[in-house]
Amino acid sequence: ASTSRFTWQLMHPTVAGDAEDSGVCPGSSQELPSTQTLAVATWNVLFDCFDLAETKEQTNQRWSNLIDELMATHADIIALQEVTPSFLRLLWLHPSVRKNYEASASTKAAESVT
Numbered sequence: 262a263s264t265s266r267f268t269w270q271l272m273h274p275t276v277a278g279d280a281e282d283s284g285v286c287p288g289s290s291q292e293l294p295s296t297q298t299l300a301v302a303t304w305n306v307l308f309d310c311f312d313l314a315e316t317k318e319q320t321n322q323r324w325s326n327l328i329d330e331l332m333a334t335h336a337d338i339i340a341l342q343e344v345t346p347s348f349l350r351l352l353w354l355h356p357s358v359r360k361n362y363e364a365s366a367s368t369k370a371a372e373s374v375t
Contacts, residue, residue: 302336307343324348332357 304327315323328351331339339362344352349366352358 299338300334300336301338301340302331302334303340303342304331305342306348307345321351324351328352328355328358332361 306324306327324347332355341352344366353364358364
């Protein structure tokens with residue numbers, strides 16, 4: 262399968278956990294050809310959320326600003342930590358997220374963050 266930015270390929274056997282069968286061991290000097298770059302952004306959503314005086318409106322504005330910042334990075338992959346169900350809903354409703362990204366999240370895990 263392919264997207265407008267990348268052609269998806271099977272993972273290298275070492276990454277897929279089949280190093281013994283591939284003849285390539287972790288730490289091998291064998292290099293895989295690379296013709297493109299991959300940009301990754303990561304963010305701990307609740308990192309600065311410990312101001313108990315922060316109102317719901319302030320939290321929503323902070324989260325909206327965060328999503329705008331993430332979209333401005335044009336990252337190929339965005340990895341988020343400490344995501345709450347409320348933030349997840351806001352993220353998935355953002356037009357740029359819906360247009361440019363696929364999402365994978367565990368709502369059960371997100372519920373444990375609240």
